[in-house]
Amino acid sequence: MDTEAQHTERDPSSDTEDGSRSARVSEDSAATPGRRRTALVAGACVAFLLLLSHFVMQPFLIPSRSMEPTLQVGDRILVNKLAYRFGSEPDRGDVVVFDGTGSFVREQPRDNPVTGLLHDGAAALGLAEPDETDFVKRVVGIGGDRVVCCDEDGRLTVNGVSVEEWYLMPGDQPSSVPFDIVVPQDKLWVMGDHRSQSSDSRDHLGSPGGGMVPVDKVVGRADWIAWPFGRWSTVRETPAFDAVPAAGHGAGPHG
Structure with missing residues (x-):
């Protein structure tokens, strides 16, 4: 029988x-x-970046005009979180970012924790506006200081010494609201550089905290303007408070 190979x-x-x-x-x-x-x-x-932002240096987007001309809307500043970590405390003239919960605003629970987490992450990278409880202002008075507005020439005085605030927005008064306060220990009296556009310690004199910001609520010191590139610079220190004596060595409260 023949067989034949089958090929496929x-x-x-x-x-x-x-x-x-x-x-x-x-x-x-x-x-x-x-x-x-x-x-x-x-x-x-x-x-x-998130770890760096949380512990060392946090970008912060400026959302308002309250710190003009020093900081402008849309500036992204770098907040030095180590500035007050090793025994140092905020000093007069420092531009600081702080959590205003309990002093400037009441704490409000977030409706959506997932949205809140995403927002916190974006804000930590400077990609979103900061929480409504975060503020940036200039320290004008520290614990024990007596801050008064205004003297006969319309200037702020701190511990009895008049302060030349060259950093103010041109045309602004040091304050249109008179006040005479003594800052409690471990608290700060803060004000914006654009006084007519700033909601600051003056606006919270009648609040439970009296407009004072606890030192432990300070996030850090604004040290650099990182964006836009055309405004890249340090946030300049001010000599305005150099002549102010330590608390207790200036004029005391009115009798």
């Missing part, structure tokens, strides 16, 4: 299709580790 014919195009499919699978397999590495590197970078 194969469509040549199937070889091409199989080859293409194999090539795609190989390419995808090769690309997957690359994509994973990219995702891991990106995730590590974001984690590093």
